[in-house]
Amino acid sequence: MCMPIPRKLLSAGQVLALSVCVLLMTSLASTLFAAPRDPGFPRLSDNTAASRKLEVRRQIKGHVQAMFALPARNEVIVVADGYLWRFSADGRLLDSLKEPGWMHRNGISFGDDSFVDWVHTGARVQKPYAPQVDGNALDAKQLDSVLAAARVVAFGRDKESAWAWLWDGDKAWKMDISRHRERVDTYCTPRSSTDDELSWRDTCLEGLGLPAPLMVEVRPGSFEGGYGGAPVRVEVVDFDRRRYHLEGGVRGYVAETVVGGVLKSLAPDLPGGLPERYWFGDAHTRLRLGDEVLQFKVFVARQKGDYEFLHAVDWWDPSSVMPGASPWLRVHMRGYMEFAGEEELWEHYRDDFGLYAVRPRRSPHDVPAPAQSLPAWEPAFEGPETKRDAVTGTVVLENGAEAHRWLRARPARMRISAPEVAVDADSPPLVGPPTAMRVEWGSPWDGDEHTVVEVKLDPATTRAAFARLPRGDGPARLLLRTPDLFGEADDMQLLLRLGDTDVALEPASIEYLRRPPFRPWHARDGEAAPPTRVAQMEQTAQRLLAGENDLLPRFQAQAEALARDTGMVARATPFITQGYALLLSGLNSSGRGDASMALVRHYLEEVHPRTAGQSDDPSVAYNTSVIVSQTLAVAVHRPQDADVGNAVMNTLLGPGFDPDEHPNSTLLYNLACYHSLQGDKAQMLRHVAAAVRLGKPAAQFRRDRDFERYWNDPDFEAALSVL
Missing domain, CATH: 1.25.40 (Serine Threonine Protein Phosphatase 5, Tetratricopeptide repeat)
Structure with a gap:
């Protein structure tokens, strides 16, 4: 236990000892503050925050890069960890796709020999270009008229030639505009998060005015509101302290305090202050949207009575360009974990990372009565690692409804600076017997690995299998077990799993819709190379x-x-x-x-x-x-x-x-x-x-x-x- 210090001038060594003592006591005290559970303020990641008409549901776990609105389709496109995610305007996941290369800010991937327009059409394939058109006979006015008639236009050039890519909603083609090469700018549109996070192409033609874009970026704003005339939407009514944080860690804090204190005593006018220190914990937050109030806890910093939402929570509101669209909030790291001591914080708030939709509540009456008699379930995948891709799929229920699901997250990237989270979908369990699943792994843009499997089930047989499951907590898992990613469909198995009980679904039809022509080899330890x-x-x-x-x-x-x-x-x-x-x-x-x-x-x-x-x-x-x-x-x-x-x-x-x-x-x-x-x-x-x-x-x-x-x-x- 630290002893009282006499009231006299302290030496530098005494100051150091006292600082260490105080900091150790503070550190010990921080472990005594447990985050109390308050059913009125659940954690965001519990996915239970709701009001009479609204709910807050996480849709994507992990780091989210950008969001775009598609007014023509009344949909939202989110970019996260190399995937494009399609949502309805009310925040429900519709589809996801591995991001193709050569993406433009207009939402189309214009490659050398083919294009991908999934963002605007939902087509999950590379499409060939229509025959190229020669635009060199057109003067500037004629060229602008032709280009303005297309729904989407992008541009490219090299040392000698220039071209335009045009898309009309059905097909795309290239136009040779080498005569107008000097007007082509491949880095001209307003800078945005696509530059820092996505590196998508931005191109234009000098002097050409284009219609409103089909895909509009939604930029993050203040979660609290109150800026630029926006109403204040957030109120903090309580705060559970969980960890006392020293920017730079204990050693750095003590050193800077002692050295900085000595320097300040010698030169009082020396700029700067002591290292930052504050509490991290759960802010009991009330989010007000119109007449609705949503209550939840979110992990943020508190310093001098203020709550640091700015560096931890963002607000995305696509309704500014798409009236009626649901707003979103994003919980993210406050930096790049470059300060000492932040590793300990990571364990407290990593579970809340992701993108949350603030959307209308779905009525329980939307679920057909026969479906409610079955346990909730979720599709899952068991098999070898899929290198750098997720396993995704579409489930068809007996009532005809379809649901896009991630059956297994892509492996987390190798850590470079900040800790990594395996990005994953956070969808609710399903109810009702499935009749089919379409499951795929491997990038659609990698013909050597892209695989699509179709599973067909008999609803009556599936109901009987559900009836054989024991009663237990948590949803059952409809598991597609694949011992070999490139093996035969006959070796795959479909089963229901709840706890330690597995029930095989026999007979279930499993066949390839798309299979890589050859077995690839990635030189894993102990793995023999396949035949040529x-x-x-x-x-x-x-x-x-x-x-x-x-x-x-x-x-x-x-x-x-x-x-x-x-x-x-x-x-x-x-x-x-x-x-x-x-x-x-x-x-x-x-x-x-x-x-x-x-x-x-x-x-x-x-x-x-x-x-x-x-x-x-x-x-x-x-x-x-x-x-x-x-x-x-x-x-x-x-x-x-x-x-x-x-x-x-x-x-x-x-x-x-x-x-x-x-x-x-x-x-x-x-x-x-x-x-x-x-x-x-x-x-x-x-x-x-x-x-x-x-x-x-x-x-x-x-x-x-x-x-x-x-x-x-x-x-x-x-x-x-x-x-």
């Missing part, structure tokens, strides 16, 4: 030949991915063509003509245009001849696939094909069949003779009904007797 992409494609082909017909789309996706890889296609072309040749032979021999023809159509449309001329390996020519031969063997007897036969003739053979110089007797035989059924006698005879010279038995032609009309033709017999 070519080897994975060959494995798929062998499994398909073994009878797994559902793998046809996977083989096609793998072959197309290799063909689209400009750095790989030359080396892969022999293996790609070999895979198609082997599959067509095997599918045809086992009577799977539908699969065979689907394979050829895909090859002609998506693969051959990218592999043609890429390799001079002699195996490519042979494989191509097999593809043509196997296609004709089936197509000539299927009127519905006659176009496929004609396509391989025109595309893979061409008019310069010479049967006398070709070594594949099976191809020549099938070409003879094709020409026979087409009624082209001259071509049929040439190919018959060439096939016989290569060893095809004449008896095979005499019993094949494709040649029946020529069986008694002396020219046909002459062709069969060329040897």
